[in-house]
Amino acid sequence: MDRIPSLGLLLSAESLCGRRTGVGNYTLHLWRNLSSLPDIGSIQLFAGLHRLTPPDSGGPVRRNAPVCGAPKAATPDDGAGAPFWRVLARQSRLADAAYRAAYRVRFRLAFERAGVPRDRACYHEPNMIPRPFGGVTVSTFQDLAWHRHPEVHPVERLRWIERHLPRALEQTRRIITTSAFTRHEIVSVLGVDPARIDVVPLGVDGRFHPRGPDETAPVLAQRSLSPGGYLLSVGTVEPRKNLGRLLRAYANLPSALAERFPLVVVGASGWLNSPELASMEALERAGRLRYLGYVDEAELPVLYAGARAFAYPSLYEGFGLPPLEAMASGTPVLCSAGTAMAEVVEGCGLQVDPLDEGAIAEALRVLLEDDGTAERLSALGMARAAGFTWERCARDTLTTYRKALGLTDGNA
Template identity: 40%
Template sequence: MDVSPAIAMKVLFGADIVRYPLTGIGRYAYELGRRLPGAAGIERVRYLRGGSVLDGLPERPAIGRVQQNNAHLRRVVGSLPMFAEVYLRVEALAQKRALRDFNDYVFHGPNYYLPPHPGPCVATFHDLSMFSWPECHPAARVRRMQKELPKIMKRVQVLVTDSEFTRQEVAVYFNWPLRRIVVAPLAASSDYRPMDIIEVAPVLSRWELHFGRYSLFVSSLDPRKNIGMLLDVYERMPHALRLRMPLVVVGFEGWKSEDTIARLRAGERAGWARYLGFVDEASLPALYAGARVFLYPSRYEGFGLPVLEAMAAGTPVICSNAASLPEVAGVDGAVLIAVDDAEALYEALMRALEDDVWCAEARCRGLKRAAEFSWDKTVAATLIAYKLAGQ
């Protein structure tokens, strides 16, 4: 379905997720939200942040003490069900007042949630892990999402998903018609691109890393990311190779990650692992571009943006064939291994670390695949969802 430029739509875009740290969903909201005003067929875009309607999207967030304090406050409130419930009710009332005069706008909630909006609504569901992998989330978050999402399904006109896998999953779980679900794949920022040794040196030197001499994993460390198997595989490698090509892990500690952190720290003491924790967004492209290979054995993804970012950076990718990841990797953009197949991961990793010719070919294939994704395509698919919601 095409969206005609002659059809002028007004859009209200939820901007609460555009905040520090700008993780996957935050990046999606930021990239989409800032492109909507220039899209064909859009008459006006306004943004809901808290209880206020703004004329412009907040600037790309950077770290600051106030933002850190706010993030800490949100975590504390979220861990206390009674306070979280009160907070959500107060916020909903403020949003209801703010939106009462915007019933001619399509509201888009880019992070599941919908406020009390009188007009047509679109919501993006990135995955259903809170239903299919509840053990990978804090209990309070699971309770809230399992309570709120069925309510949202009663009020939303059209859903957006990042992948066909999630589209099918949502349709089955909620008994929702496929024709009312639009797939809008994500894209990598233009910051993710091949870089030479000189360009990445300032970032790599910060952690005493060497260009092309480390494997990389980027994600939170919750159980569905399957980093335990990755550590098992690394521990099997020849000792000299492990020391020459250490495993570098980037990301928040995640849920139930204590054992993983302990294993990483032991690997650090032995000289074959480096756990960097959270890394600022400005440094990530260089970390990707400087890696020998990117490893992502995840058991479940709604999209798998790190895989796309690695391909865009010209880094060979080895990932699982779980959920949406084959959609991102395409036919040959990455090496796909069966979920939980440690032997296949070991063999693929050894080839990546030892075969220069294979790596050069894998880089070319990944770059070609990554070029098929763009935020302009994401916007175009999203406009189809807006049009459907307004019908």
């Protein structure tokens, strides 16, 4: 293929401004790996109309001054304290259309001043709903959990998606999704032409790899843990992660097994999670659980590598990065059947019905008691995870940009 001239990229990066979870990690690795590709001439990270200073070592980014007259932020729920014109835009369709048109102009001018070439510029929104923009837009749809499981999402978020999704689908020239499972969901639920959708799987960072006891023990000792002596679960504590059923299944394990392998839960507290927090507190009092909350990216790979097994019976996922990170770390995995995780794990872990607490408990027992099964799944998981790289994710994402800009025939 002839070399295609470099293009400019506008990459939305609100998810890098605080503690990073799934979308933030995706955005960070995408930025890092796209930056090394010769066909990318420039990348501008932004949040709203603020340009962002890229992180030097994986930490949060810094917001610079607005590049073009950015308005003040509005209150998320009722707009109290927001400028009059923004409140009006929420109450009137005509005013809303005028607001979005003005925002598109601001957006274009802002990044023209930042030096992004208009004829080869692509805006990528990693979190489904793009900002109003008059140029070429690519959006990543991580999943359709808000549609499949609306009961586990805050009402305000559902209303926001319902309001902005039609515009997002109209504005977005090409859609990226991270699994064939989610591609099928987008086609069947939203009626999107499958020819507009590219499946670009995520990658796994090289920090996630097997580590011996000599390497993990010093870090684990600070948490009163020992190598191979605990069961790990990682994810935001919110209903979709199905932590409640995992906790009940774990509580039904034989006492001696639970005492030998305490459950370690890693993840920030999310929303609608009072029952889960209460159950964790009870298990903590019994000495069977450690809730570590959000841990930094230096400690997380050690926790993965030091675990006897990893449990992730989420109700619904569009990909399933934590199981992939566990597999890359040499840790055998339990995950849910029937979602994108089955596509990612592909026979290299134990898959269960996430609604069946008995099945979850039995799979936990196998992973914690059966050394042969654990060793076999560990080897299979490492081999499977080796095929998922962020470099490949970036290259395939660049191909989508080219398609969106009309710089390829679509067969690249």
